[in-house]
Amino acid sequence: MMQKMVYCEDEEFEKPSWIIDMGTFNTMPQPWCETDADEYWHLTGAYSPSFVEFRQVHESNEVWFLTISYYHGFAMGVSRPMDWTFVGDKIHYNDLPRYFKIGCVHEYEGLDPVKCRELGIFHGGRCYHVSKCKKCGHVHSVDSSD
Numbered sequence: 805m806m807q808k809m810v811y812c813e814d815e816e817f818e819k820p821s822w823i824i825d826m827g828t829f830n831t832m833p834q835p836w837c838e839t840d841a842d843e844y845w846h847l848t849g850a851y852s853p854s855f856v857e858f859r860q861v862h863e864s865n866e867v868w869f870l871t872i873s874y875y876h877g878f879a880m881g882v883s884r885p886m887d888w889t890f891v892g893d894k895i896h897y898n899d900l901p902r903y904f905k906i907g908c909v910h911e912y913e914g915l916d917p918v919k920c921r922e923l924g925i926f927h928g929g930r931c932y933h934v935s936k937c938k939k940c941g942h943v944h945s946v947d948s949s950d
């Protein structure tokens with residue numbers, strides 16, 4: 805399905821429970837950790853982000869030109885390589901992109917239909933699995949009949 809990206813005001817983005825602090829244009833959202841290309845592509849390859857932003861992050865005496873994509877329950881950042889030259893008429897990067905995983909490292913516990921009803925969380929029946937993070941409260945649901 806084709807999706808249309810439109811600009812939005814900062815107020816249209818509601819800080820998710822799994823981010824403690826959104827930071828600023830020059831800092832990272834908290835918490836975050838560096839990861840690798842394998843995890844980045846594993847987590848982002850199957851879904852489209854809900855929001856995307858660009859930041860110029862100053863961290864550890866470095867500047868990262870970072871694109872952050874927000875998904876359901878996590879965000880991923882990728883920094884543009886900065887060290888480049890022309891080799892003939894072709895651009896060549898001497899460094900690699902860096903990858904970041906942003907948000908709570910969730911610890912999910914399953915919720916049965918009774919518990920979901922108590923908490924006001926939708927539960928779609930037998931093949932529907934609902935879990936809630938013990939740390940940040942993020943709710944994740946999967947329909948295993950799909």
Ligand SMILES: [Zn+2]
Pocket residue numbers: 822908909910911937938939940941942
């Ligand atoms: Zn969590």
